[in-house]
Amino acid sequence: ELKVEQNPLFLSMQEGKNYTIYCNYSTTSDRLYWYRQDPGKSLESLFVLLSNGAVKQEGRLMASLDTKARLSTLHITAAVHDLSATYFCAVDSRDFGNEKLTFGTGTRLTIIP
Amino acid sequence: ETGVTQSPTHLIKTRGQQVTLRCSSQSGHNTVSWYQQALGQGPQFIFQYYREEENGRGNFPPRFSGLQFPNYSSELNVNALELDDSALYLCASSSKTGVPEAFFGQGTRLTVV
Numbered sequence: 001e002l003k004v005e006q007n008p009l010f011l012s013m014q015e016g017k018n019y020t021i022y023c024n025y026s027t028t029s030d031r032l033y034w035y036r037q038d039p040g041k042s043l044e045s046l047f048v049l050l051s052n053g054a055v056k057q058e059g060r061l062m063a064s065l066d067t068k069a070r071l072s073t074l075h076i077t078a079a080v081h082d083l084s085a086t087y088f089c090a091v092d093s094r095d096f097g098n099e100k101l102t103f104g105t106g107t108r109l110t111i112i113p
Numbered sequence: 114e115t116g117v118t119q120s121p122t123h124l125i126k127t128r129g130q131q132v133t134l135r136c137s138s139q140s141g142h143n144t145v146s147w148y149q150q151a152l153g154q155g156p157q158f159i160f161q162y163y164r165e166e167e168n169g170r171g172n173f174p175p176r177f178s179g180l181q182f183p184n185y186s187s188e189l190n191v192n193a194l195e196l197d198d199s200a201l202y203l204c205a206s207s208s209k210t211g212v213p214e215a216f217f218g219q220g221t222r223l224t225v226v
Contacts, residue, residue, distance in 0.1 A: 004155075031213060042203060043156070043217040050213070088155055092213065100146060100169050101205075101215060103155035 002027045002093045006104035014112050016078050021107045023072040023089035031092035032072045033101065034063050036085045043088065047074075076109075084111045116140060117206050117218035125224045126194050134189045134221045136204030144168070145187040146215060147179060148203040156203055162187050163209065191223075199225045 003026040013019050023032070031050055035043040047056045049065035049072060056063050060083065062075045072089055086108045090101040116139035126132050138145050144163045148156035158171040162181035176192040185206075191198055201222050205215035 033214070035217075040222075042219045045214065045216065048212060048214050090155075100158050100161055100171075101148075101156075102158065103148075106155050 002029075002091060002102045004089060004091050004102050004104040006087075006089060006107050008107060009105060010108050010110075012110045012112060013076075013079055015080055018078065019076050021074040021076075021087055021089075021109075023074070023104055025070050025072075025089075025091045025102075027070075027091075027093055028067070029070075029091045029093045030065075030067050032065050033090045033092070034072070034074055035088045035090065037088060037106070038085050046087075079111045081111045081113060084109055117204060117216050119202075119204050119218035119221050121221060122219065123222045123224075125226060128194055128196060128225055130194050131190065131192045132194060132223060134191075134202050134204075134223070136187045136189070136206075136218055138185045138187070138204075138206035139216055142206040142208045142216075143185050144207045144209060145181055145185065146205045146207070147187070147189045148205065149173070149198075150201040150203060150220075151197075152200070159189070194225045196225050199223060 005024045034046040047063040052067040054065045060077045065072045086106045090103045118137045146161040147159040150156040160170040161168045165181045178190045181187045201220045203220045204218045207215045
């Protein structure tokens with residue numbers, strides 16, 4: 001059974017600081033997704049990572065994928081209050097089938113002014 | 114906005130009743146997946162429909178069933194509702210061609226009392 005673990009589960013950080021969220025998964029996959037969810041809202045797609053070594057950046061967020069280590073990271077640079085949300089990674093395992101995502105538990109990020 | 118629309122946005126049902134949730138997929142997408150997100154947790158895969166047939170199912174009992182129509186829209190039906198069925202139900206549309214990415218609707222918040 002595919003397992004996806006994120007850490008930390010909760011993260012409170014000051015504006016202007018840098019931090020990294022980690023996503024580990026238990027089976028072979030070369031498709032990993034990062035989503036953002038605001039309270040009571042749906043999932044907003046942030047990044048699609050489709051190969052080993054993939055790195056994508058959008059504003060203050062950068063995501064990377066290491067398929068050999070089964071690890072993805074979401075790095076936050078110089079955090080601002082607008083980044084407060086819950087972040088999920090999700091893995092698309094070919095063993096399970098395409099676009100059938102297994103999600104991590106989420107990281108609730110709070111940016112303190 | 115993703116172009117994926119769900120209805121209704123909120124719903125309150127009594128234990129033992131039946132409910133139908135609806136999803137219109139994004140233009141050009143032929144695959145619809147349904148997810149259940151309990152409060153404070155990550156979404157869990159219920160099932161996927163591709164070309165009007167079920168194409169994979171998660172760990173959910175048979176009282177969760179679905180349909181996909183020729184226009185690729187989809188329904189999720191839940192019979193004999195239980196209190197634990199209270200959750201945000203998310204629909205995601207994708208295509209089996211092009212970039213493998215799922216786009217989520219705004220969700221239906223179901224409360225079972």
